Amino acid sequence: MSRASDVAYEMIRERILSGALAPQTQLKEEELAELCGVSRTPIRDALRRLEAEMLVRRTDTQRTFVPDWSADEVEEIFTLRALLESHAAARAAARITAAEIETLERHNDEIEKAIHGSIKLDAEAFVTHNRHFHNVLLQASQSERLIKMRSLIVEQSILHRTARNYDKAGLSRSHADHEELVLACRAKDSEWARSIMDNHIRRAYHVTLGDMEAMTPPPVEAKTPPAKGSRGSKAEIALVK
Amino acid sequence: MSRASDVAYEMIRERILSGALAPQTQLKEEELAELCGVSRTPIRDALRRLEAEMLVRRTDTQRTFVPDWSADEVEEIFTLRALLESHAAARAAARITAAEIETLERHNDEIEKAIHGSIKLDAEAFVTHNRHFHNVLLQASQSERLIKMRSLIVEQSILHRTARNYDKAGLSRSHADHEELVLACRAKDSEWARSIMDNHIRRAYHVTLGDMEAMTPPPVEAKTPPAKGSRGSKAEIALVK
DNA sequence: CGCCCCCGGACTGTACACAAACTGGAGACC
DNA sequence: GGTCTCCAGTTTGTGTACAGTCCGGGGGCG
The missing domain is CATH 1.10.10.10 (Winged helix-like DNA-binding domain superfamily/Winged helix DNA-binding domain)
Known part of the structure; x- marks a missing residue:
């Protein structure tokens, strides 16, 4: 490396x-x-x-x-993420090892600490361990394709924002979801795992949505040179609608 | 290019x-x-x-x-393909243009011809137009991510095999599915489109499965040098189980 | 004015030479 | 016999020079 x-x-x-x-x-x-x-x-x-x-x-x-993402694309990203990660969770529940389950629990304990450990929320720690939790689960699904596909679904930055603007209740809910996922894994109940994960991600989407509305997007419109000469080979870059 | x-x-x-x-x-x-x-x-x-x-x-x-795929991976590939292509079909139904619907119909007419046009089945033409049909639908879903993800799901070669070993009835069924997909698009009924596509692909999987069993896989085992010295840096390549 | 063409500067594509890393086996040592 | 070490040949990584392509503006023309 x-x-x-x-x-x-x-x-x-x-x-x-x-x-x-x-x-x-x-x-x-x-x-x-x-x-x-x-x-x-x-x-x-x-x-x-x-x-x-x-x-x-x-x-x-x-x-x-460097691309940027329209609201439409953000919706698409979360929909795909729900689809893929819930599928991954289902696969993982059927294949996960005891050692991996322990790792999941360790990360979730850290998440708990990040929320309630001190007076102030440790957002950085929350985000880190949250990411690890999801990664371990993905790893346990034993599908290279799922892992590659997930990396197509850029959301680190969005995730970052989400974690900051969740309230404590929301974060605890997230922690509880993770706990339930561990139970589903223990029980090897794929469909249970799938539905928890689907729910987990859809909720995250709507929180993000709330955030995005909250911070009035500065209407800095891309300078649009008024459709000048059409040499036909002008490079077009995707603009936010 | x-x-x-x-x-x-x-x-x-x-x-x-x-x-x-x-x-x-x-x-x-x-x-x-x-x-x-x-x-x-x-x-x-x-x-x-x-x-x-x-x-x-x-x-x-x-x-x-050059990789090769185990039976387990083939199953995974088709499951993901069903997941993604049915999602793409649902999106497409909501967004497709009249012109694109016409293109779909054109390809499906060609498929019909490939099946019944002459005495012998024109497998080459079938495969080509089948691919185009699916590509147009994917394009209509207007999601770059879906398109990229699909390209992660290698199946051209498998598809090729499938088309050869379908019987005429199976191919006609496939043609009928496509027709119904066009109807669903016309009606802008996403869920209808989704379920047709899901069904369409799961069937293809089981036909492929039948094929794979049929042609007794020559047990040409990969030469496995019996776990020689462990220098720790030996490159491991995924072997078929 | 507005459109088109053309050109110089800017950016990417390709070849090739040399540097770094890996592989597989020969030989030393127990 | 088994294991470890070392090394020469093979394969990939990087820097650099030069070739090809694109961009945006300036000047000619209607």
Whole structure:
């Protein structure tokens, strides 16, 4: 994992998810090369991987941009996530090992601590252990395809927002869901696991939705050069509707 | 599409799906470069893309192989395909345009012709138009993510086998499903479309299953060098169970 | 004005050379 | 015989030079 292309991948990914690289930004290979301190070759590698995960978008003329997501896409993302993660939970319930169940419990205990451990909510810890919990479950589903598909469903950043704006009751509910998932795994009851997970994610969607409405989106409309000359080869990049 | 890396991508992909590159084969960049008449750079590009689509598999030490699929994986593939394509059909029913519906009908007419047009079944034509039909529907779902996810679900080769071993009645049934899908689209009835597609694909799975049993898999076991020295860094490639 | 064409600068694609890492086997040692 | 170590050949990773393509603006023309 110390290859230049891995370093570049991590650096760029991190910057996109954290917002350091704003949506609509064009990613130029040479710039990134300088940023990461490597040559263009590993950068190209990293960009290919990010493209496969839909964390960057390429135009028809091979220019690369940081995408942004419309409300419609957010809905689609959560629907797919519910579909896939509940399927993964069902598979996991049938295949999970005792050791993995213990790991799940450990992470969920940490989540509990993050909520009630101190006076103030430890959002960072919550997010981290929440992510791990879901990852372990995905791993237990023993399907590489599901794992790859999930990585197509970008939501780290959205998740981050969600965790911050949940109230304590909401977070506790989330913790309780996880506990029930552990029970379902113990019982090897796939359908139980599936329905818990489906419910868990749909709820998260609606919380996110609330958040998104709450923070009046600054109507910073993309500068739209009024349909200038049609040379037919102008690169189009997806704009938020 | 005339870039060297696109040519390489197409060539390698075609050879894998057609079986010209057998499962377990190691793909060496230099060999492929010679095969495609380009340098290693575009080959590396192509391999990255194929890897993202799970059409090749890399070991932990960056060696690239043609994968093969166990019965368990085939089941997983069809389950996911049913999940995703029925979701896509539901989305499509709500969004499809009149022009797209016409295209669907055109392809389905061709399918009809392939089945009954001449004395002998035109398997090639059937497979082609069947693929197009499904692609149009997927396109109509207007979700890039669904399209990318579907490409993770390799099944062209399996599909090929399926079409050959369907009997005429089965193929007609498939044609009738497509007709009903068009009706559901016209009616904008998402749930109807979903259930047709789910049924359509599950049936295909069981036909494939029958085929796979029929043709006694030649028990050509992978040479397993009896667990020799454990240097710990030996590349492991997934073997068929 | 508004449209079109053309061109220089900017960005991506490809080849190739060299560096780093992995593989499989030969030989030392118990 | 079994296991470990080391090494030469093989394969992949990276830097760099140059070729090809695209973008956006300036000037000609209606």
